[in-house]
Amino acid sequence: MSTRQDLSTGSKWEPIIGYCRAVKIGNSIFVSGTTGTDPATGQVAKGDVYAQAKQALANITAALAKLGATHNDIVRTRIYLVDVKRDWEQASKAHGELFTTSRPATSLVGVAALIDDDMLVEIEADVVLSA
Template sequence: MKQPSPRRVFSGSPWEQKVGYCRAVRVGQTIHVAGTTATDPNGTVLAVGDPYGQAKAIFAIIEKALVAVGATLNDVVRTRMFVTRIDDWQEIGRAHQEVFGAIYPAATMVAVSRLIDPEHLVEIEVDAVVAAVTSEA
């Protein structure tokens, strides 16, 4: 059986072109959303200094990417959160709970020494699996 061709979606972030990646890739029922920061398409960092605000902005960007490839936040099975200040875990965790509190994906949060832009406090990536492949996928 032939594997379906990858379907890619871009958010418009300047990092996608600079680094050479897309926001999300769907192959069959599996979707991988790249590490996402609170950055608008113009490259402006959102919610500077606010880990909760950045996490909420990130989840909105991730949700848009999932929808673009035929999925929803309900399809997320794994999240990975990279934080520059581990003491922010409660605020980032609160945002995660607000989005995934009824979904309960497997989750990881780790502290990293820094992200590409020093104003980024958190970067999040997710994996999702949709129930069935549709002709739109």
């Protein structure tokens, strides 16, 4: 039987909503929707979807490192954008810069809003670790 490992970042939202940044079970890791919040400042790059997407991916990569994985182990991402028509190219650029050789299956979805009006993008990731 696989052991479950929960990774918390200490975000103020985790206990309120009842989630953790990532869950590892066996060779699978599931990363919660991650925004471009800078962990050092608690702020997002207001109005800059590219910078927010880069930070969200950096936050995901940092979480994976704590669970023994890298971005190359990601098999699926989901990118949620508040204004998909305006921002898809900049968010996609940030995504494409990270995934140059190991490209995950990806969805790009427009949403009505995120939890904070300054947040423009949220990204989820699924990982399968090689045996």
